[in-house]
Amino acid sequence: MDVTDYLARIGADAGDPLDVLIERHLRTVPFENLSIHLGEPIVLDPASLYDKIVTRRRGGFCHELNGAFAWLLRELGREVTLLGARVAGDGEFTAPLAHAALRVVDDGVPHLADVGFGRFGVGPIDLTAPSPQLVPAEDGDLDVRSPTGEPGYRLELHPRSREDFEPTCFWQSTHPDSWFTRVPVCSLPVGDGRATMQGTTLLRTDGDGTRTEEKLGDQEALDAYRDLFGVRLDRLPTPLHPAG
Incomplete structure (x- = not known):
């Protein structure tokens, strides 16, 4: 350390x-x-x-x-x-x-x-x-x-x-009742907004509150985890307890 x-x-x-x-x-x-x-x-x-x-x-x-x-x-x-x-x-x-x-x-x-x-x-x-x-x-x-x-x-x-x-x-x-176990999330501030991955969906929020959502393919999602968040994965996360 x-x-x-x-x-x-x-x-x-x-x-x-x-x-x-x-x-x-x-x-x-x-x-x-x-x-x-x-x-x-x-x-x-x-x-x-x-x-x-x-x-x-x-x-x-x-x-x-x-x-x-x-x-x-x-x-x-x-x-x-x-x-x-x-x-x-x-x-x-x-x-x-x-x-x-x-x-x-x-x-x-x-x-x-x-x-x-x-x-x-x-x-x-x-x-x-x-x-x-x-x-x-x-x-x-x-x-x-x-x-x-x-x-x-x-x-x-x-x-x-x-x-x-x-x-x-x-x-x-x-626990299945925990929101954390239902959706994989990765998020960072970007400029005056924020970028967030929820599973294979990329969410972008600008400083003025404008929000966009983009569904990515598996390789696109792995690339986004790496390029936007610096997280290198060899496979996509699978929800532990998928939301109903």
């Missing part, structure tokens, strides 16, 4: 400020759940995450991406704590610990940082100052919103350990 190689993976330097590290990570390491649909185990220990994201140049979902990023930040001398969250959707929130985010102390000030939320990047946001992206919620939690006000997740502020997230991560990656 080499810090220099990790920084090279995201195109960053050890002296870069926190906002630059977050932005570089978001734009180079895709949010993806492909391992679930390729029969690969989801393992959250730092060495396994480093191998997947840096050595094999893959991505992951929140528990993986923020778990790996937390290791990098600690190696760079920052104080990092894992935080749990419930994700907003359809007018309600998921179970606790469905999402993992980071509390990062930067220049003595605690910030929220998140490179693993598939809808939008988060941070760094000062946790000690008012912000339109952080709205006080019940029980001392915070509702985290996108820069445009889109609901994201309800954040707990007490520290969590990696082991706390393992049961929920296992459920998300195996």
